[in-house]
Amino acid sequence: MELDNNNHSVFSNCYHLVLxxxxxxxxxxxxxxxxxxxxxxxxxxxxxxxLIE
Numbered sequence: 001m002e003l004d005n006n007n008h009s010v011f012s013n014c015y016h017l018v019l020x021x022x023x024x025x026x027x028x029x030x031x032x033x034x035x036x037x038x039x040x041x042x043x044x045x046x047x048x049x050x051l052i053e
Contacts, residue, residue, distance in 0.1 A: 004048075 003012050021027050028036075044051050 003010050005011070019028070040051060043049070
């Protein structure tokens with residue numbers, strides 16, 4: 001377990017993101033998945049986030 005810190009605290013936050021599609025339609029195609037992954041990677045560099053999977 002790796003801890004992160006700032007000026008006044010030490011912490012470890014883990015989030016599990018679940019995307020639920022209405023009526024379970026197949027809308028997350030490979031191009032959409034690749035685009036979402038690229039966006040998550042771009043956002044993660046700005047906010048010092050580590051993507052695990």
